[in-house]
Amino acid sequence: MTLVAEQTFAPPGPGSWFLDPTHWTRPVTRFHVEIFPDAFQRGFGESLRRYGSLLEYLEAGFVNGFPYYCARPVGAPREAVGHPPKEVWDELARSHPMIRRRLETSATVFERKLWREDLERWDREVKPAAIRAHLALLAVDPAALDTPALLAYIDRCRENQIHGAYIHHLFNVPALLPVGDFLVHAQEWTGRSPAQLLGLLQGANPDPLGADEELERLFSALRLDTAATALLTSAREPGEVVAALRSLPGDTGRLASAYVDRVAYRPVNGEDVGDPSVHELPELIVGAIRTAFDRLETPPANDLDRKTSELRDAVPARHRDAFDALLEEARATYRLRDERGIYADLWAIGIMRRAILAAGRRLTAAGRLVDPGHLVEAGYAELRSLVESGDGPSGEELAERARYRLKARYADAPAFLGGEPGDPLPPEWLPPSAARLERAIGAAVQAIFAAPKPRTEGRKVHGLGVSPGVYEGTARVIRGTEEFGRIERGDILVTNSTTTAFNIVLPLLGAIVTDRGGLLSHAAIVAREYGLPAVVGCTDATSVLLDGARVIVDGTAGKAELVA
Known part of the structure; x- marks a missing residue:
């Protein structure tokens, strides 16, 4: 994938592409653009195939550094938008070999509890192997290497980052399916909000830092x-x-x-x-x-048992055993949502950056770069050439790329490219297990990305209340990493969005408010785990809630307001 020229927002390919407003806080580097799409599509595609989803993969593309995805259903032409007519679908379900295999696979998933097998493999094999690989790379001091050895080390780190992205997304479906399945059924049985239901998962992700x-x-x-x-x-x-x-x-x-x-x-x-x-x-x-x-x-108070009992009482008696079973499965796999990042790609990304900065310091000492950190703006081939011979983009060009990423805003990136997506296949067209699978995955994805429409009222912003409670404190508006040092204990973090990488600051916070994110966004998950009042998806909180001002956050009502 290549970056589309600055100031243009053409779709990366045919179909409808939607902006990912959750996983990055600003446009990404060329280095990452070159790595991510293939590893993401390969890992997620294998995960979808293993569970029999009718989504073959999500295609990833970057436009001016902003991430976009396009859903590619099994058997659909690349230019297709929305589902085919029913008679066409019925014929595909009978005759298309890949669709038939997916439907056969999905019929076994819930009976086998396939996610339990994947969770066991993650704990027994994949996570320990990732930790060993990261620690082996950290045992090498890149500053002590000569140029050929440094280039070889950079190659090792890059392969580790590619593998980390792949295994992260290889576990997407087991991380999302049981949670989405619980949400779909529990909402039908109780009529309660998704935020209330997800609150029952508190404690199921006990180690957000992985340490x-x-x-x-x-x-x-x-x-x-x-x-x-x-x-x-x-x-x-x-x-x-x-x-x-x-x-x-x-x-x-x-x-x-x-x-x-x-x-x-x-x-x-x-x-x-x-x-x-x-x-x-x-x-x-x-x-x-x-x-x-x-x-x-002084551990925080936890009334999880009371909340669980109260919601269970709202479930019709004939469904309570099923409610218990679904909640147990959601709790069992919930930690995968964060652990995939903690132990797979985030650690690999940090180790890769460490190697690039070591090379950047040498180039800066030689007068080739203005700042060692600017080397992260180079593509892989550019980086190797600069380290090996000094040939490649000028220091000013790399500095300009860095300036662009600092000033570009998600608000300037269209939500859709190539038109809005069509409707998914109606569940009633599918066999029961396949319909259940697609609804569950869809509910989880919706809970990650979906946010309410803006409803700002003067000094008050509204969003999704994802973790209950009321907290008053000092707003700390964070727009970039250079501002993280300003966070003090008890502050209210006000930011565009959070990723798993934010976990290190969570123990310092009193509450969280974000512009973007959904019910299963990272900010929502960790706020519930830490018992922090939180409101996400407010759209313009970073503009309305002034840095240093007193703010009241109501995570139950889903609002945050400047104190008069």
Whole structure:
């Protein structure tokens, strides 16, 4: 895929393309554009085929760095928009071999609970292998390598990033299907809002940072090490605190290093090598340790049992056993939503960025670049050429690419290219299991991307209330990674959207408000897990809620308002 020329928004191919407003917070780099589409389509396509979905794959394309997707149903021509007439579909269902195989596969999915097999494989095989691969790459210091060895290391990191993206999306369906299936049925039985129903999944994603084990061990050591505790609470610069913790003798230093290595090499504000990693903002590491320590000492209240019992009582008696079973499956797989990013591609992206910055520092020292970080703006072939011989785009050209990504806004990207999509196949045209599968996947995807229409009223914004509660605090409007250092404990994060990469700042927050995102967006999931009032999909919260102002967030009513 290539970037379409700036200022044009032509569809990347035939069909209807929709903007992804959730997974990135600004246009992505050419390096990422070259990697993502094939790995995404391959992984997601294999996942859909394994479950018998009638969606063959989502095609990914980037226009001016903005991500767009086009649904490609099984057996449909690329220019098709919407479903065929019923008589045409009936004939395809009888005669098209791939469609017949998908329908046969979907008939077995729910009886087998296929997602349980995938969850077991993730835990037993895929996640441990990903961790080993990341740690092996982190054991190499790219700054100590000569040029040929550095290029070979960059190649290894790039292959690791491609594989990370592939395995992330290979587990898309098991991460989404049980949750969507629970939502569809529980809404029909209770008439309750999706936000209320999803609130029953609190606690099913207990380790949003993917480092709880390392953190608990570190806390045990800190309790016994008064010097380390004093260091953590000192007024020293955060970077000095992190370095000093890692260099402490004995278990404390070793455990501090293990924790930092686990969380530090992930991007903070997106899913791209163009986004700084946690280790570049050490104040976040120190703040997270301090606040998480306090949370461990005083766990937040949790009335999940009461909420579950109340909603279960609203289910007709004949469906309560089914409600229990569906909720159990949704809870069992819910953590996959975040873990795919934490252990697969986000860690790989941070490690890739580490290698690119090492090369960028050499080019900057040689006068070839203005800033080491500008090398992330190069495509893969450009990067290799620059490192090997100095040939390639000028330092100013790379700086201009960086400036474009900083100033470009999602508000300028059309929601659809090539026209709006047509209607999906009506469920009543499908066999029961296939209809159930498609409705469940559709409900989960809708909960990730869909947001309400703007309803701003002066000093008040409305959105989706995704985590209940009311909180008043200071708004911290964050538009870029360079502003993350301003977040203080108890602040209300007001931002365009959040990704799994934001998890490091969550222990610091009192509430979350976003411009974009749906009920299963990252912000919604982690807000429920941390018990933070949250409103997502407000469209213009970052414009209305002023930085530094007092704001009240009502996560139950789905609104946030400036305090008069």
